[in-house]
Amino acid sequence: MKYAIEVNNLHHCYGKRVIYQDLNFKVPRGKVFGLLGKNGVGKTTLIKILMGFLRPTGGECRILGDNSHALSPATRCKVGLLFEGHLAYEFMSIEGVERFFATFYPKWKRELYYGLTDRLGLPKSHKIANMSEGQRSQVVLGLIMAQQPEVMILDDYTMGLDAGYRRLFLDYLADYLNQGDITVLVTSHIVQDLEKFVHEVIFLERGGQASQMELQDFLQGFRQYLLPKNGSKPPQKSDLLKNVEETSQGTMLYSFADMGKVSEHLTEQGGDNRGLCEIPMSFEDAFIGFTGRY
Amino acid sequence: MLLLARYALMLTAVLVLAVYVPMLFDASFGERDKKTHMFYSPVLKKFIWRELVVGTPPEGEIEDVHHAQYVQMDQDGNRYTRRDFETMLPFIYYKNMDVWGLLPLELEGQVFDKEVMRDERQVMELKPRQIAGRSPGDGVHPLIESVPDRAGLVFPEERFRLDQAMSFINADFNVLDREKSIAYTQALSEEGFVFPGRLVAGKPTILKPFDEGVFLVDHAGAVFHVKQVEGEPWVVRTPIDPAIGVRHIKISENSRRDFYGLLLTNDDKIFVISYDNYELIPLPVDNYDPDRMDFKLIVNPLYRTAVYSDDTVIRAVAMDSEYTPIDSYEHVMAGATPTLAEQVFSYIVPFRVDMSDPNTGYAVLRVTTFGVNSLIAIGMALAAFVAVALRTRAKGRMLALDGVLVAFSGIYGLLAMILAPRENVCP
Amino acid sequence: MLKALLLKEFVKLRAFWIVALVFNMCMLGYVYITMNGLFRLDHAEVVWYRVIHLGQLYYSSLTYVPAVTGLFIAAVQFFPEMRNQRFRISLHLPIAPHLIVMGHVFVGFLAVAVILIIDLAGLGLMTHTRFPGEVVARALTTAAPWMLAGLSTYLGATLVLLEPTWKIRMLNFAVAAGMTGLFLRGGVPGAYGPILPILCAALLIYTPSVLLPAYRFRYRRV
Numbered sequence: 020m021k022y023a024i025e026v027n028n029l030h031h032c033y034g035k036r037v038i039y040q041d042l043n044f045k046v047p048r049g050k051v052f053g054l055l056g057k058n059g060v061g062k063t064t065l066i067k068i069l070m071g072f073l074r075p076t077g078g079e080c081r082i083l084g085d086n087s088h089a090l091s092p093a094t095r096c097k098v099g100l101l102f103e104g105h106l107a108y109e110f111m112s113i114e115g116v117e118r119f120f121a122t123f124y125p126k127w128k129r130e131l132y133y134g135l136t137d138r139l140g141l142p143k144s145h146k147i148a149n150m151s152e153g154q155r156s157q158v159v160l161g162l163i164m165a166q167q168p169e170v171m172i173l174d175d176y177t178m179g180l181d182a183g184y185r186r187l188f189l190d191y192l193a194d195y196l197n198q199g200d201i202t203v204l205v206t207s208h209i210v211q212d213l214e215k216f217v218h219e220v221i222f223l224e225r226g227g228q229a230s231q232m233e234l235q236d237f238l239q240g241f242r243q244y245l246l247p248k249n250g251s252k253p254p255q256k257s258d259l260l261k262n263v264e265e266t267s268q269g270t271m272l273y274s275f276a277d278m279g280k281v282s283e284h285l286t287e288q289g290g291d292n293r294g295l296c297e298i299p300m301s302f303e304d305a306f307i308g309f310t311g312r313y
Numbered sequence: 314m315l316l317l318a319r320y321a322l323m324l325t326a327v328l329v330l331a332v333y334v335p336m337l338f339d340a341s342f343g344e345r346d347k348k349t350h351m352f353y354s355p356v357l358k359k360f361i362w363r364e365l366v367v368g369t370p371p372e373g374e375i376e377d378v379h380h381a382q383y384v385q386m387d388q389d390g391n392r393y394t395r396r397d398f399e400t401m402l403p404f405i406y407y408k409n410m411d412v413w414g415l416l417p418l419e420l421e422g423q424v425f426d427k428e429v430m431r432d433e434r435q436v437m438e439l440k441p442r443q444i445a446g447r448s449p450g451d452g453v454h455p456l457i458e459s460v461p462d463r464a465g466l467v468f469p470e471e472r473f474r475l476d477q478a479m480s481f482i483n484a485d486f487n488v489l490d491r492e493k494s495i496a497y498t499q500a501l502s503e504e505g506f507v508f509p510g511r512l513v514a515g516k517p518t519i520l521k522p523f524d525e526g527v528f529l530v531d532h533a534g535a536v537f538h539v540k541q542v543e544g545e546p547w548v549v550r551t552p553i554d555p556a557i558g559v560r561h562i563k564i565s566e567n568s569r570r571d572f573y574g575l576l577l578t579n580d581d582k583i584f585v586i587s588y589d590n591y592e593l594i595p596l597p598v599d600n601y602d603p604d605r606m607d608f609k610l611i612v613n614p615l616y617r618t619a620v621y622s623d624d625t626v627i628r629a630v631a632m633d634s635e636y637t638p639i640d641s642y643e644h645v646m647a648g649a650t651p652t653l654a655e656q657v658f659s660y661i662v663p664f665r666v667d668m669s670d671p672n673t674g675y676a677v678l679r680v681t682t683f684g685v686n687s688l689i690a691i692g693m694a695l696a697a698f699v700a701v702a703l704r705t706r707a708k709g710r711m712l713a714l715d716g717v718l719v720a721f722s723g724i725y726g727l728l729a730m731i732l733a734p735r736e737n738v739c740p
Numbered sequence: 741m742l743k744a745l746l747l748k749e750f751v752k753l754r755a756f757w758i759v760a761l762v763f764n765m766c767m768l769g770y771v772y773i774t775m776n777g778l779f780r781l782d783h784a785e786v787v788w789y790r791v792i793h794l795g796q797l798y799y800s801s802l803t804y805v806p807a808v809t810g811l812f813i814a815a816v817q818f819f820p821e822m823r824n825q826r827f828r829i830s831l832h833l834p835i836a837p838h839l840i841v842m843g844h845v846f847v848g849f850l851a852v853a854v855i856l857i858i859d860l861a862g863l864g865l866m867t868h869t870r871f872p873g874e875v876v877a878r879a880l881t882t883a884a885p886w887m888l889a890g891l892s893t894y895l896g897a898t899l900v901l902l903e904p905t906w907k908i909r910m911l912n913f914a915v916a917a918g919m920t921g922l923f924l925r926g927g928v929p930g931a932y933g934p935i936l937p938i939l940c941a942a943l944l945i946y947t948p949s950v951l952l953p954a955y956r957f958r959y960r961r962v
Contacts, residue, residue, distance in 0.1 A: 071958070072828055072831075073960060074959060074960060092836060095833070095834045098832075104824055106824055106825075106828070108829065111748070115751065119747070122741050123741050123833050124834070314836075314948075315955055318948050318949055318950075318955060319949075321946060321949035321952075322899075322912075322952050324945055325949055328942060329914075329915050333921075449929065451792050452873075452874025452878065470785050472788060472872065474874065482872045484788045485784045485785075487869065487870055517789070517793045669925070674927070674928050675927075675933060675935070677935060678939075731911065732915065733952060734908075
């Protein structure tokens with residue numbers, strides 16, 4: 020089994036609104052895969068479909084070779100799932116919830132759980148209901164780690180987390196991934212920190228388009244250019260110009276093409292290319308540049 | 314598991330529909346008082362009755378009584394107005410007769426005034442639900458003091474149960490009254506009562522003119538008459554043959570002191586228990602089925618009439634005052650004819666489940682089918698099922714099972730399928 | 741594993757269970773006061789006459805208590821699971837979904853049943869202090885279908901709460917209400933005696949139906 024996750028010809032719509040149209044991607048085993056996109060493009064819907072909680076209009080998904088709609092208990096045992104909003108059994112205590120989940124997973128490592136939750140500085144009898152979202156995320160992530168899954172699906176793990184917790188979690192995750200052959204699918208609309216460990220990204224866009232690429236290719240190939248205001252006809256989005264954003268300094272152009280090609284393309288569009296210059300950007304800038312601000 | 318869950322829900326839905334759909338139907342289309350009231354007219358010397366009009370009535374011959382249409386007629390087909398009908402039954406409607414100034418009345422050479430009519434009439438009913446075992450019993454019974462030291466009867470402080478003894482329980486302390494229990498048990502044993510007892514028959518009320526105590530049936534089938542007289546047991550072993558097989562006794566303390574009450578046997582014979590040494594006088598009622606039929610004995614100074622009916626047929630036997638049969642009549646009640654709504658309904662639903670039955674005090678889950686109409690109802694439901702299946706090109710094991718369900722439950726099964734759509738549940 | 745699941749539901753429900761128990765105890769207390777009140781206002785033999793021969797139900801205020809209890813337990817058990825669809829956590833556990841659902845239902849059912857058995861025992865004991873055994877037996881037979889109604893509302897509320905679509909939720913509600921109604925049709929005291937076994941069987945057949953909305957929740961097409 021080469022792929023941990025396979026999505027084949029996936030179609031889904033809510034009424035007339037198309038969420039995905041012929042979505043295809045495969046996550047090889049041992050890879051960390053980022054599913055990125057703005058709010059409302061269907062990241063959580065995709066996770067629901069992958070876990071069999073939602074039946075797609077068409078197409079199929081496979082997790083560790085199992086059809087999403089018939090995930091066997093054995094497969095579910097190998098999948099660590101973080102629900103959006105860090106869903107947890109609020110009525111349980113820190114130690115109670117650990118004892119509960121431990122019985123279901125043969126490879127359970129409680130030290131991984133307590134490694135994360137001990138840092139909360141809360142008594143073990145503390146109820147999850149009385150925690151902040153950040154504290155709760157710590158508990159939920161600790162549970163997933165302790166489960167020792169082969170595939171981790173983390174739906175919007177950053178939600179409600181401050182930078183410190185985020186780092187802490189990623190450090191733990193990095194340690195865990197060092198064991199090798201662990202596949203992660205992480206969705207997020209905040210991309211900070213992700214570049215350190217994501218191998219591949221898939222950008223989901225409104226209307227059902229998706230583009231998949233190696234993170235390195237994206238980081239190296241995706242460029243940001245500034246075209247100062249010069250009174251000429253503003254540039255238009257095209258196959259070459261992925262995105263165009265007006266800012267106070269001028270027009271920001273985003274493209275996988277190099278300076279020469281962009282310059283040439285602007286002329287072809289009948290505009291002016293004077294003053295065009297490339298501006299380096301972070302992963303977050305690139306993500307926003309790629310998906311658009313609005 | 315999925316099949317189990319789905320059919321569990323669908324079977325439940327079928328049960329719920331089969332109970333409530335007919336209930337709603339009855340509430341919407343049911344008619345009141347479908348039973349015919351039949352009497353023997355001492356004036357006409359004929360049977361005469363009043364019943365609900367079903368279908369289109371003949372012009373001008375019906376009366377609107379409280380918005381329901383009734384007709385009064387006799388066995389020769391003559392129709393009567395309501396007032397004429399009542400004057401044909403002077404002993405029943407003696408109060409109206411009095412108001413109309415028709416009393417005193419001369420009949421068969423005798424003159425009857427209001428007082429005689431009042432004092433000499435008696436009606437005793439025995440409905441299936443009143444028979445021992447057809448309703449939850451009280452379990453314990455009062456033995457009222459028959460010779461109270463005051464006007465009117467008083468409730469005793471004890472109730473008794475009849476099993477291996479006749480045990481009295483005191484209501485104030487909820488404990489056994491040992492002394493009284495021993496006294497009565499002994500008094501019974503001395504008269505030859507074989508414990509445990511089988512039946513207790515009495516009228517547990519003080520709203521009666523006097524008290525006749527209780528009738529007990531012992532293990533051997535013998536009937537005993539027991540009273541409390543000035544605090545002491547009064548026991549008579551009646552001459553009633555134990556081999557007669559007593560099923561039920563209904564007591565009626567009536568000032569006429571003609572009979573103690575009715576006695577029903579296991580082979581559906583019914584008797585009155587005469588005050589004359591407990592002599593059993595048979596009532597000549599053919600085709601009487603106590604489990605299905607309401608029974609009524611109407612007594613007036615001249616005649617006795619036994620009237621008994623199930624849901625369709627009403628029968629009456631007129632007797633003279635010595636219980637010798639004079640005439641009898643049988644009539645199919647107009648109310649038994651299904652109304653148009655009922656007929657249509659029987660083609661729609663294959664059966665109905667009723668939770669109450671007028672013939673028993675117990676709740677029931679009684680399934681009633683409608684014969685050939687049920688089959689037609691199922692046929693139509695199956696046709697609709699097949700048509701939908703063909704149109705949607707459905708197939709598979711679950712479809713076949715759904716078909717089986719519809720074949721048994723008709724439209725109920727069809728409706729239940731809406732609850733559990735086949736296509737939306739498969740993992 | 742199943743034990744852990746049952747324990748989890750026990751932990752979740754215990755505080756609410758105590759609330760329900762206290763409510764039931766209060767109602768039993770009220771019935772006890774009502775019953776003793778009868779004896780204060782009238783001679784014992786008159787009370788006996790009314791209760792034994794006229795069928796007065798001094799415990800009629802208990803009629804809907806089990807139904808409310810069943811509804812309450814189902815609501816506190818499954819409302820939180822439906823909020824944010826938290827039930828998905830349990831359904832992701834590596835055991836078969838029917839075991840997960842029936843495990844939940846078993847604990848809730850047991851929670852309701854224990855309270856109802858306590859109700860019956862309380863009614864029986866208090867009746868025993870003032871009335872002969874025949875009346876105790878009849879009171880228990882009269883109240884038994886009310887208790888079954890409690891189990892029925894528990895199952896019915898579960899059926900309605902787990903169902904993900906509104907249309908079918910309404911239909912499930914109709915079936916659940918109708919089913920519960922079968923136990924509350926009244927009649928003379930003790931009337932349900934002979935059909936109690938049949939109604940228990942109907943309830944038993946009804947029970948696995950709560951799996952259906954759970955399956956629909958687990959594998960739904962929206």
